[in-house]
Amino acid sequence: MSSAATSAFGYLGVDERLGAVSVVISFIAISSLVWVLVLMGRQRREVDRANELLALSRELRHRYDALQSVTKEGVLVVSLDGTLLDISERAATILGVDGDASIGRRLTDLPVVLVNEQGLAMNPSAVLGYRTGAGRAGYTVDSELVGVALPGGTSPQARMVQVASQLVPAGDGEAPAVLTTLVDVTGSRQVEAALSRSETQFRVAMENAPIGMALVDLDWNIVEANTALAELLGTSAEALRGYPMEALGPPESRAGERLEVDRLLGGGQHRFSLEKRYQRADDHLVWVVLDAALVRTPSGEPDHFVVQVRDSTESRLQAEMLTHRAMHDPLTGLANRTLLQEVLQSVLEQPGVVDRVAVLACDLDGFKEINDRYGHPAGDEVLVHVAGVLRAATARRGTVARLGGDEFVVVVQDVDGPKAVFEVAAAIHAGLAEPVRVARRRLPVAASIGIALADPDTVAGGAPVLLAAADAALYKAKGAGRGRTEVYDQTMSRSSGHDLLRELSAALEAGELVVHYQPIVDLADGRVVGYEALVRWQHPYRGLLLPAAFLPLAQEAGMAVPLGQYVASRVAEFVATSPDRSTWVSVNVSADQLGDGEFATTLLAEISRHRLMAGRIVVELTESSLVASGTRIRHELTQLSAAGVPILLDDFGTGVSPLSYLRELPVAGVKLDMSFTSGIPDDPTAGKVVRALGALARELAMVTIAEGIEHSEQADYLYRNGWRYGQGWLYGGAQPAESIVPTETGAAQ
Incomplete structure (x- = not known):
């Protein structure tokens, strides 16, 4: 204090001096209190902030754990020196380790055996930790497929895992760390392997199938064909690729085939089967059974066709032979009664048949004596000879049939029916004029013939009436002698079914x-x-x-x-x-x-x-x-x-x-x-x-x-x-x- 101030202060009284000191002290105390309060408020805010950050950290950890519990990916956090900082439950399961016990341990110390796709052992630190290429934060190294051999497993590749690493900042406090994700792809790899095996098996089965097979696109063009189909068509599998399926058959069958294909594509049916002809490369025709099924994608969209082509030529020929047997006489090859009636009825149902159709009934004279004297083999030879005579006499102007025994019928169809049927009858008599040679014998054979011309009455009655009329004429010819021909007219006693019935009734009584x-x-x-x-x-x-x-x-x-x-x-x-x-x-x-x-x-x-x-x-x-x-x-x-x-x-x-x-x-x-x-x-x-x-x-x-x-x-x-x-x-x-x-x-x- 200067001397002037001291001297001035000295003039004050004691009380005044004490009051001034109190004011100063009060000011200092208040200022200190305010400063303390400010410091306490700041500290309280920092504590609250810390608590909020701790709560947020706990919430984020809870969300992280919850996310890891439902995700299919496992997560590892590894320091740059290879120490495991954190591991999710899914990652621990994938690697087959205890998660809590593994944290803080180096990757090389973990009981994990990793192998590559060739089955060679790999360093866990090099796979799960810091890898070359992760030099900057946020950069992800390309994923790698490794095998994890679980403890106690019998296979070195018990589980296939896709591994990806990324360098993240402040992963270990202030230092960067490596974030590694693990995805178990064992199931998908097995599915892929199964699909690959299935495709291989299908192609092997298709190629070695004994029947023709082909994969056909939605435009009905061949994508692939097997050897059996190529051999059936007399060509090669390569030549069939891209060839239209419908072009394998004749033009008249293509419309029906296309209709079936469109019905498949439209969902109207799941598969179809057709029997049709195919033309081989050598122009020969073969009968085949075509079976086609539509393959759809998982979403239900049409994808392609699987086609089977089976050679049915032999079975069709056998069916035709059986049908022929059912409709023809086995001895002579002529039509039998069933086929004759069908042919005659269909002819009579056509318009304008009057004077264009006639029926000729033929019965051999003395045939029973030939059978009795020379035996049935000789009789069969005679019947075969007579069948040839009737075929030649008809000259493709009608149908020749054998009804049984020595009874024959010819349905004549010609523009001039009456003229044609008499020409046929004359030709039959002429053909039988020469004896039949059986072994070393020459056996004379004659025939009685009855003729019925189609007229409005017989046409209205159908095939039975016209056949009955020809049979009535034959009765008269037989009664008049050997080798004769008679034509039906209304005066014949056996002209109606009633008369024939009366004759049969009399025969039963007699x-x-x-x-x-x-x-x-x-x-x-x-x-x-x-x-x-x-x-x-x-x-x-x-x-x-x-x-x-x-x-x-x-x-x-x-x-x-x-x-x-x-x-x-x-x-x-x-x-x-x-x-x-x-x-x-x-x-x-x-x-x-x-x-x-x-x-x-x-x-x-x-x-x-x-x-x-x-x-x-x-x-x-x-x-x-x-x-x-x-x-x-x-x-x-x-x-x-x-x-x-x-x-x-x-x-x-x-x-x-x-x-x-x-x-x-x-x-x-x-x-x-x-x-x-x-x-x-x-x-x-x-x-x-x-x-x-x-x-x-x-x-x-x-x-x-x-x-x-x-x-x-x-x-x-x-x-x-x-x-x-x-x-x-x-x-x-x-x-x-x-x-x-x-x-x-x-x-x-």
Whole structure:
């Protein structure tokens, strides 16, 4: 303090001096308090800020842990020196380590075995830690695929992992660290491997498939084809690539094929199958079955077609052969009765057929004498010769048919029908003028011919009326002598169905209907065990007529039941008077003869009257397709079976649903249709059917009989495949009762 101030201060009093000091002290104290309060507020704010940051840190850690619990990726935080700073639960699971125990340890100390795709061991620090290329923060090194061998695993590549690393700033306090992500791709790699194996297997299977296969794009062009398809078409798989599928077939089939393809693309169907022709590279045509299926993407969009092409040429030819057999006479190759009626009916349904169509019925004169004297083989040669004469005489102006025996019919179609049919008749007589050479013999053959011209009345009546008219004219020609031709007119006594019916009724009363018996043998030793009863008509001037000549008339006229009763009575008499008590006789019964109880009543009465043992008379049910479950017919069959009359199902294998009849009807046995017998052993398809039907019948414990056996090879084949009994020309044809002489063993010849 200066002297002036001191002197001035010295003038103040003590009290004044003390008050000044107090003011100064108060000012200093207040200033200090304010400063302390400011410092305390600042500290409080810093504490609050720290608490907020701690809470935020905890929340971020909670969110980080929650995110790691649901993500498929594992996360590692590694310092630049290779120390593990943090590891997620997913990463610990992927590596197979304890997460909490691993934190703070160096990567090289972890129990982790890593291998590359070649199976060589890798350094965990070099894979999971700092890697070259991560030199700056935010830069990610390209991911790497490694294998993780888990503890206790048997495979060095038990788990496939995709690894990616990124350098992040302030990862370890203030220092940068490495953030490594792990993605387990084992499942996806397995799926890829499985898809690759599937594709390889498909291509190997496609290439080595025995049938043609192709992958086809949505434009119906071939993308890939296998060797079998190329060989089928006579070309190479390379030449087929890019080739339009529809161009493989003829132009007329392309529209239908394109329609099926469009239906597939539109979702109208999932696949389609077509039988069509393909043209080979050598211009030969082959029949194929085309099967196509559409492959869609996972989203349902069309992607491509898978096509199979199977060669059906042989099977189609076999089907055509079977169809031909069903519609043609096996001996002569001519049309049979079924085909003739279809052809004639279709012709008559066309407009303007009057004077353009005529029917010629032909019957050989003296043919029975040829059969009786020289045997059936000679008769067959004569029939084949006559068939050739009729073909040549017709000269492609119509259809020639053999109805059975020595009965032939020609349907003539020509602009001038009357002229053409008389020319055909004259040519037939001229062709038969020369004797037929059979072995070293020359056998004279003549024919009687009846002609019916299509007129408004016969056309209105259809095929049966026109055929009946030609048959009536033939009656007159036969009655007038050999080798004659007659033309139908209204004055002929047999011009109507009523007259024909009256003649058949008179024949039944006069005993002109006779029963012949064809032997049934045991295929094991050829011993005769039974007979099949077959009705014949011993016509006064037409000779012996086979059932095909009059049974249709009897059925149409409602005479089936009386005819069946007549045959049942004759058979019962034959069985009762036969000295052989071990053989049985089967009787053919159609559905027309059942239903009203008359046939069943007659048969059971005859069995009782003659005191025949059970099983001596057997019923063969024909026309089984007409039998409905629960009808009166089934009741009668059950009644007959209960009375000891076995029921056989005839024509086995040909009905609409023969298998259902085996279950629904009281059937004791089956007779194999001769259409199957005729095909063995040469026809493999017929052989398979014979084996299958035989196995089915045996499984049901049924009697098995095969019809139509003509040579020993057929008999041997049938016996080897389980058919017990057989009948046919090999064992003899049907003979009158008086011609059957029992042997000492009780068998009949």
